[in-house]
Amino acid sequence: MRKKIIAGNWKMNNLVNEAEFFVNDIKDRINVNDVDVVICPNYLCLDRLSGILEDTNIHLGAQNVYYEDNGAYTGEVSAKMLSAINVEYCIVGHSERRILFEETNKITNMKAKKLLEVGISPIVCVGETLEERNSKKMFEVIEEQVINSLDGICEESLKKNVVIAYEPIWAIGTGITATSEQAEEMCKFIRDIITNKYSKDVSDNIRILYGGSVKKENAKEILTMENIDGALVGGASLKNDFVAIVNYD
Numbered sequence: 001m002r003k004k005i006i007a008g009n010w011k012m013n014n015l016v017n018e019a020e021f022f023v024n025d026i027k028d029r030i031n032v033n034d035v036d037v038v039i040c041p042n043y044l045c046l047d048r049l050s051g052i053l054e055d056t057n058i059h060l061g062a063q064n065v066y067y068e069d070n071g072a073y074t075g076e077v078s079a080k081m082l083s084a085i086n087v088e089y090c091i092v093g094h095s096e097r098r099i100l101f102e103e104t105n106k107i108t109n110m111k112a113k114k115l116l117e118v119g120i121s122p123i124v125c126v127g128e129t130l131e132e133r134n135s136k137k138m139f140e141v142i143e144e145q146v147i148n149s150l151d152g153i154c155e156e157s158l159k160k161n162v163v164i165a166y167e168p169i170w171a172i173g174t175g176i177t178a179t180s181e182q183a184e185e186m187c188k189f190i191r192d193i194i195t196n197k198y199s200k201d202v203s204d205n206i207r208i209l210y211g212g213s214v215k216k217e218n219a220k221e222i223l224t225m226e227n228i229d230g231a232l233v234g235g236a237s238l239k240n241d242f243v244a245i246v247n248y249d
């Protein structure tokens, strides 16, 4: 039985005091034990939220990391630094990083491996553009992203620590959600890739999320699909709606 994950990706939003206010406001209303709830604020909020979340069942996640340990990498933050303030999850390979910052599968893979070294679970994002979907190339694109982003990661880590998030680019921040059938179809396809490349044991255990315009109105339908183990929520995670999404039952 795979435990669901609902992760909020705040992106570049919220000042530290706004983040603190919001989390204090919602934390007592997030009382679910059967779901891993994760909040991923910007770097500046991490340390403050780490203290606030300590006695809650909400986990802390980062939105980015660098793949070196330390040194002359101006502006970057290492996995060890995140781990030192109790970050447990970190998003890698988000389409905004891939598109705006030209991050490749190789970079995504290096970041994921570095996170695993310090015990942080990478949330590895994959997703196709609308053009790729319309020209029926989406399965090919997703397969390439999944295989290359996970390259060299051991089966034990895949089973226990790695999370995959299927986020069709055309559904991110657009208000257009993939239908639950489209989301399920691709999450099942990703699970099949994992079965073929690794084993049924790995694919039965790895958690695969859907992301892209998840909101309180569509959360339940998406989250109850067989191969969807949770959601990566952007816009709606900045609002009270996040509480409703987490309590989707």
Ligand code: PGA
Residues within 6 Å of the ligand: 009, 167, 171, 172, 173, 174, 175, 211, 212, 213, 214, 232, 233, 234, 235, 236
């Ligand atoms: P959205 O973003 O929910 O605002 O579409 C999802 C994401 O980018 O992770």
